[in-house]
Amino acid sequence: MTFSTDAQASVIAILPEILMVVLAVAVLVLDVFWRVRERVEIGYVAGFGLLGIAALVWLIGTPQQSGELSDQLVLGGMIRHDDLAQIFRVMVIVAGGLSCLITMGMDRLRVRGDFYALVIISVIGASLTAAASDLIMIFLALETLSITLYLLAGYLRNDDKSTEAGLKYFMFGAFASAFTLYGLSLVYGFTGETNIYRLGRVVSTGGLNDPAVVIALGLVMVGFAFKISAVPFHFWTPDVYEGAPTPITALLSTASKAASLGLLLRFLLAVFPPPDLLPAALDGVKDYSVLWVELAAVLAVVSMSLGNVLALVQTNIKRLLAYSTIAHAGYVLVGVAAISTDKSGDGAAAVAFYMFMYVLTNILAFAVVILFADATGSNEIRDLAGLSRRSPWLALAMTLALLSLAGIPPAAGFVGKFLLFRAAIDSGLVWLALVGMINVIIGLYYYLVIVKVMYMDLPQDEAPIPVSLAHVWALSISSAGVVLFGTVLVSPLLDWATDAAHALYVML
Amino acid sequence: MKTPEVAIELYILLSAILFIMGVMGVLLRRNAILVFMSVELMLNASNLALVAFSRQWANGDGHLIVFFVITVAAAEVAVGLALIVAIFRTKKSIDIDALHLFKD
Numbered sequence: 001m002t003f004s005t006d007a008q009a010s011v012i013a014i015l016p017e018i019l020m021v022v023l024a025v026a027v028l029v030l031d032v033f034w035r036v037r038e039r040v041e042i043g044y045v046a047g048f049g050l051l052g053i054a055a056l057v058w059l060i061g062t063p064q065q066s067g068e069l070s071d072q073l074v075l076g077g078m079i080r081h082d083d084l085a086q087i088f089r090v091m092v093i094v095a096g097g098l099s100c101l102i103t104m105g106m107d108r109l110r111v112r113g114d115f116y117a118l119v120i121i122s123v124i125g126a127s128l129t130a131a132a133s134d135l136i137m138i139f140l141a142l143e144t145l146s147i148t149l150y151l152l153a154g155y156l157r158n159d160d161k162s163t164e165a166g167l168k169y170f171m172f173g174a175f176a177s178a179f180t181l182y183g184l185s186l187v188y189g190f191t192g193e194t195n196i197y198r199l200g201r202v203v204s205t206g207g208l209n210d211p212a213v214v215i216a217l218g219l220v221m222v223g224f225a226f227k228i229s230a231v232p233f234h235f236w237t238p239d240v241y242e243g244a245p246t247p248i249t250a251l252l253s254t255a256s257k258a259a260s261l262g263l264l265l266r267f268l269l270a271v272f273p274p275p276d277l278l279p280a281a282l283d284g285v286k287d288y289s290v291l292w293v294e295l296a297a298v299l300a301v302v303s304m305s306l307g308n309v310l311a312l313v314q315t316n317i318k319r320l321l322a323y324s325t326i327a328h329a330g331y332v333l334v335g336v337a338a339i340s341t342d343k344s345g346d347g348a349a350a351v352a353f354y355m356f357m358y359v360l361t362n363i364l365a366f367a368v369v370i371l372f373a374d375a376t377g378s379n380e381i382r383d384l385a386g387l388s389r390r391s392p393w394l395a396l397a398m399t400l401a402l403l404s405l406a407g408i409p410p411a412a413g414f415v416g417k418f419l420l421f422r423a424a425i426d427s428g429l430v431w432l433a434l435v436g437m438i439n440v441i442i443g444l445y446y447y448l449v450i451v452k453v454m455y456m457d458l459p460q461d462e463a464p465i466p467v468s469l470a471h472v473w474a475l476s477i478s479s480a481g482v483v484l485f486g487t488v489l490v491s492p493l494l495d496w497a498t499d500a501a502h503a504l505y506v507m508l
Numbered sequence: 509m510k511t512p513e514v515a516i517e518l519y520i521l522l523s524a525i526l527f528i529m530g531v532m533g534v535l536l537r538r539n540a541i542l543v544f545m546s547v548e549l550m551l552n553a554s555n556l557a558l559v560a561f562s563r564q565w566a567n568g569d570g571h572l573i574v575f576f577v578i579t580v581a582a583a584e585v586a587v588g589l590a591l592i593v594a595i596f597r598t599k600k601s602i603d604i605d606a607l608h609l610f611k612d
Contacts (some may be wrong), residue, residue, distance in 0.1 A: 185573070
């Protein structure tokens with residue numbers, strides 16, 4: 001297997017990251033030169049800058065129409081420039097851009113250019129994570145993503161909860177990434193290769209010691225489970241989500257999670273491939289894919305069930321959304337468990353589609369939470385009472401987000417869940433789809449309780465909630481996405497996700 | 509004079525012992541700085557394994573990863589100590605059991 005040496009293709013492959021570095025520097029420079037009165041608009045530069053880059057990524061697509069792996073692996077095999085990388089990159093960059101826009105609703109953060117620059121840098125990390133195809137790049141991209149997020153979670157230095165959230169996230173995060181690194185070092189040690197496509201071949205055919213491979217897989221999975229907050233590595237999630245500045249909570253639950261899932265799909269299939277993806281001529285092929293399919297299925301069941309059950313008793317909206325995030329990690333893992341046996345790519349396409357709509361939905365929900373918390377100083381669900389009378393549009397936006405999370409049409413979440421469970425059934429995991437559906441029903445309860453509080457209960461204060469212009473942008477972009485991708489734009493997005501899924505299975 | 513050969517297994521055994529010591533440190537220590545040092549020990553256990561594997565395979569890739577790990581660990585130290593200082597300012601303590609603002 002050779003790597004592409006085409007210099008132009010290499011530059012195009014990392015063009016989004018190059019542009020984001022320029023954007024981050026531009027934001028920092030403007031932060032110095034603009035006076036405070038002008039600086040209140042700095043979030044527009046960061047937010048629309050990122051959204052513009054996302055549009056560019058979507059337009060570029062993948063230039064190599066040949067679809068050969070050796071053409072797509074650029075920069076010495078560090079990056080794979082394929083549809084899977086592109087769709088996950090668009091997701092994380094959109095998440096970053098919308099997070100910048102909703103930051104402008106918080107007076108304390110609105111004028112902080114360094115805050116936006118850090119958000120952009122963590123998006124660079126997320127975007128590289130989605131495209132990484134080498135152990136070195138995987139480690140570096142994940143750490144770029146995580147270290148900036150530790151800082152951002154603890155950004156409000158005078159707020160006890162924020163610093164505590166930052167330190168907790170840092171402690172658990174550093175612990176989990178040390179596990180991943182040890183796993184990666186073992187994977188390197190068994191094979192002597194760092195490119196995941198090269199070493200996957202050796203892992204399958206090298207006659208390795210089974211327990212050693214199991215240990216390596218387990219160690220790497222600890223880090224991934226932490227990043228997507230799957231049970232049993234979820235315990236940091238509620239505290240960090242509650243304490244971190246809300247735009248960062250939005251970013252954590254979308255960009256960081258989507259990027260890690262994109263990498264998880266690529267890593268598992270490339271390093272521990274099912275035997276029928278390898279050339280038939282190879283001898284002594286060992287099948288380790290069964291292991292991670294079982295692992296993903298088990299993690300899916302416990303994450304869904306525990307996340308949903310604990311969400312039932314929450315009274316704080318940020319904590320409730322944190323537990324709902326854990327449950328959603330479980331739903332997505334159902335799709336991950338389906339990618340090994342079903343080669344049509346339905347499972348991976350479902351994961352990509354689901355994460356795309358999840359990014360938009362969660363940003364929408366957190367945008368409303370920020371506005372509400374800013375106006376009332378409360379994150380309690382009971383204080384949302386009568387929101388429909390105070391600000392009918394905000395209540396509608398929140399309802400849309402909750403319907404999408406619960407999986408009710410016409411919101412995009414319904415299509416996403418349908419695709420995930422169909423993929424699970426197609427690959428013979430009927431029991432997993434059933435557990436998922438039971439969990440969706442449990443989830444309905446706590447999402448709809450919030451809708452009931454907003455529409456049926458009487459408000460204590462009738463004053464409408466002020467909405468800044470930046471928020472109007474963020475709310476309209478994300479709610480338009482949630483509605484359109486659930487109705488008329490289902491098939492374009494699904495086609496793109498399916499292309500991405502097919503690229504995943506091109507391994508030779 | 510011929511240098512004595514040390515088997516690769518011994519290096520890996522040592523790195524596994526260091527890694528487990530690091531894990532135990534994180535789980536048992538209550539002082540944030542010591543927890544943090546234990547994480548560093550885990551990272552360095554990986555470094556030792558990487559260097560040993562790199563020599564076994566006679567390619568430089570393992571060394572390359574180690575350079576990146578050292579750099580990343582330095583960045584992590586900067587961020588981690590900043591967060592610990594921020595906590596110390598408000599709480600006058602860096603005991604991780606003192607982190608209990610959140611209720612379930």
